[in-house]
Amino acid sequence: FKHVIEPSLVIQRVTAVDQFDRIVSLDGSDYVIGNVTRYTYSLANRIYAKKENSREILNVGLSQSYYTDARAAQYDRSLQSSFDQTTNANRSNFGPVALTARAAPTLGIQGNFRAEYDRQVGAVRTVAASGTFNSSNVLQAEAGWSVRRFIEDLPGFEESLSSHYLNASTTLRTRQNKFGGTYSFNYDLKRDSFLQRRYMAFYNAQCCGVSMEWQTFNLQGSYAGFGIQQDRRFNISVTLAGIGAVPNFFGALSGQQDRR
Secondary structure, three states: OOOEEEEEEEEEEEEEOHHHHHOOOOHHHHOOOOOEEEEEEEEEEEEEEEOOOOEEEEEEEEEEEOOOOOHHHHHHHOOOOOOOOOOOOOOOOOEEEEEEEEEEEEOOOOEEEEEEEEEEEEEEEEEEEEEEEEEEEEEEEEEEEEOOOOOOOOOOHHHHEEEEEEEEEEEOOOOOOOEEEEEEEEEEEEOOOOEEEEEHHHHOOEEEEEEEEEEEEEEEOOOOOOOOOHHHHHHHEEEEEEEEEEOOOHHHHHHOOOOO
């Protein structure tokens, strides 16, 4: 094993953005604050294991950024807790302290963790964790968990904006990829309800393949619902060798399965 401690400092300069207040904000790049310098300092601890080749098995790091304009911390796309859409005259020039961890004990197992701590109010803003498992491309599984906490003294972290989600996906297939299936879901732990569930099965032959998919959506509280509480979809797609996928004529989701 080998242990490496790696400090770093990254300096980034964003030039002035003319008439920023008049830009129609549609995506993340429209929120970039101009005439700002960002200093990001971090400390990483890396552990390497060597068998046939040297490979990183654990990485734990701490990082924080300082902005010459305090507004820039609100729209930093590298942070999970940014874009809170609030204005606060007392906003700090310092961003939250981010703790990150990544572990890969084997080539088929990986895990990630991230937490952001606000030193002004002394509370954790967000926490997220995810993991993947891959067994010779026969069994693939992944899961994720995230929470955005309610912080009474911090604008943008009101109870109505807090969230707590769980998602997972599992795919099982034969070694020749002839038969297979996938099950996935997104679950809202705060409201105790499924947001989406998906069941998919496929069959591949030498000349062609077919897949069937069943999805359920919970649109309650979503802007896409328009009064519809739930939606169910059944999709079929056919794949012809050398030609491609024939989609569902009713506009369903379709796509070609990996051919091996």
